[in-house]
Amino acid sequence: MVVGELAHERDVIVIGGGPGGYHAAIRAAQLGRNVTLVEQDQLGGICLNKGCIPSKILTQSAEKFTSFQEGENWGLEGGNISLNLNKLQEYKQKKIKQLRAGIEALCQANKIEVLNGSAFFLSEDKIGIEKGDQFDVFRFQNAIIATGGRPEKPLWFKEISELVLDQHSISNLSEIPDKLLIYGSDYIALEIGMAYQALGSNVTLILEDGREDFDFDHSICRELKRILKKKKIDIVRNSDVLGLQHNEGMLTVTFESKGKRDTISGTHIFVSSPIRPNTDQLGLSRIGVEQCEAGFIKVDSQSRTTQKHIFAVGDVTEGPALAVKAIKQGKTAAEAIAGIKSESDFHFIPIAAHTQPPIASAGLTEQEAINMGYDIEIGVSSLSANGFSTLSGTKDGFIKVISCRKKQVLLGIHMIGSGAIELISAGITALEMGARDEDLIFPNYPHPSINEGLLEAVEALKNLAVHIPPQRKKTQKVKV
Numbered sequence: 001m002v003v004g005e006l007a008h009e010r011d012v013i014v015i016g017g018g019p020g021g022y023h024a025a026i027r028a029a030q031l032g033r034n035v036t037l038v039e040q041d042q043l044g045g046i047c048l049n050k051g052c053i054p055s056k057i058l059t060q061s062a063e064k065f066t067s068f069q070e071g072e073n074w075g076l077e078g079g080n081i082s083l084n085l086n087k088l089q090e091y092k093q094k095k096i097k098q099l100r101a102g103i104e105a106l107c108q109a110n111k112i113e114v115l116n117g118s119a120f121f122l123s124e125d126k127i128g129i130e131k132g133d134q135f136d137v138f139r140f141q142n143a144i145i146a147t148g149g150r151p152e153k154p155l156w157f158k159e160i161s162e163l164v165l166d167q168h169s170i171s172n173l174s175e176i177p178d179k180l181l182i183y184g185s186d187y188i189a190l191e192i193g194m195a196y197q198a199l200g201s202n203v204t205l206i207l208e209d210g211r212e213d214f215d216f217d218h219s220i221c222r223e224l225k226r227i228l229k230k231k232k233i234d235i236v237r238n239s240d241v242l243g244l245q246h247n248e249g250m251l252t253v254t255f256e257s258k259g260k261r262d263t264i265s266g267t268h269i270f271v272s273s274p275i276r277p278n279t280d281q282l283g284l285s286r287i288g289v290e291q292c293e294a295g296f297i298k299v300d301s302q303s304r305t306t307q308k309h310i311f312a313v314g315d316v317t318e319g320p321a322l323a324v325k326a327i328k329q330g331k332t333a334a335e336a337i338a339g340i341k342s343e344s345d346f347h348f349i350p351i352a353a354h355t356q357p358p359i360a361s362a363g364l365t366e367q368e369a370i371n372m373g374y375d376i377e378i379g380v381s382s383l384s385a386n387g388f389s390t391l392s393g394t395k396d397g398f399i400k401v402i403s404c405r406k407k408q409v410l411l412g413i414h415m416i417g418s419g420a421i422e423l424i425s426a427g428i429t430a431l432e433m434g435a436r437d438e439d440l441i442f443p444n445y446p447h448p449s450i451n452e453g454l455l456e457a458v459e460a461l462k463n464l465a466v467h468i469p470p471q472r473k474k475t476q477k478v479k480v
Contacts, residue, residue, distance in 0.1 A: 018045020020326030184272030363412030
């Protein structure tokens with residue numbers, strides 16, 4: 001292929017149309033920039049088309065299925081409820097198409113040029129876009145890389161059948177697995193495990209070598225252990241997987257745990273893998289954009305790479321592979337291009353799991369706070385003492401607040417229970433503002449509501465929670 005000197009002139013080029021990319025493109029257009037967005041597949045990226053949205057449709061289906069089964073508690077009588085996975089798949093595709101059309105309409109409304117093709121850097125101010133036999137060259141003033149990531153499958157992972165699944169295929173099943181093995185300890189593994197258990201699967205969680213627990217505060221892990229046991233979800237901890245075999249419709253995992261070799265079999269296996277950046281084909285070494293050893297692009301708080309006019313956002317950068325990170329970085333990059341002193345800060349980035357019940361966390365865990373030398377106070381409010389949780393039949397879980405004793409500033413908020421994912425936003429706002437306990441005690445909370453659980457957790461810091469009996473009003477005090 002011979003590349004000529006003719007190049008189309010563009011102001012801002014965004015490579016990748018996932019959450020980070022299209023948010024960056026729209027924000028740049030809002031700020032008066034002429035924007036070209038390049039996507040090699042479909043707008044919305046992996047999040048919309050294969051990841052976040054499909055998996056949440058699955059977890060929502062499982063939640064509704066469970067609610068229907070509990071209908072008798074509310075006086076709702078009817079026949080047995082069954083799940084038609086084909087109809088669920090149709091619904092999923094309908095919603096994905098609807099959301100994608102919304103992104104397309106927003107791009108059009110903001111006069112963003114959307115091009116389909118694979119983009120790569122030719123020089124520090126030029127990219128090539130290839131689509132089939134067509135090849136075009138574009139010269140840009142600024143570029144934003146938002147090409148996302150892909151699951152890095154473990155060495156023993158073998159695509160030996162359609163029964164071996166990853167983050168992009170687990171939501172496409174046309175049948176409920178009889179016995180589902182799940183390898184991983186992150187929030188995705190928990191979401192998938194609880195969803196399919198609710199829908200009828202026998203589920204076993206296999207935690208990676210060196211992992212005894214999940215990525216949450218130890219109090220949430222302890223509550224998870226109780227909930228998983230109640231749901232009859234088995235856990236195999238600290239497992240070094242040695243191999244995977246497929247024989248007569250069954251998958252067998254051979255693993256070593258605590259010095260002992262064992263096997264476990266299932267009809268399907270889902271592997272929740274770490275994400276690796278899609279940077280291989282971008283030609284970054286050609287233009288001097290630095291990457292870390294794992295391939296992630298190095299950026300500053302404005303999402304700038306080592307080439308100051310080129311930015312990178314989302315899963316191609318270091319840090320958690322979360323859409324919320326990509327969205328924030330995308331907006332920050334667009335604002336930086338427009339000359340606005342904007343930056344991203346992920347100290348209080350939320351971690352949320354759409355499990356049953358849901359989990360949400362922000363800020364320091366108890367152990368992290370201790371390790372950093374804080375003298376801490378802890379307040380915990382059980383949802384079993386919350387009026388709305390009781391009447392709605394969702395009493396599992398609690399809200400935990402961690403505070404610095406000396407400054408009385410909140411350090412972390414951790415929740416497991418109904419409403420946790422919505423309620424954590426109030427906690428994030430408080431953490432970002434450097435709130436003291438009095439800042440959350442002073443406001444009025446709607447009654448009855450799960451919100452009152454947050455109030456009582458903060459009140460428990462000072463032994464003031466009304467719905468905690470006196471003998472239990474003992475704030476945990478840890479002196480470092």
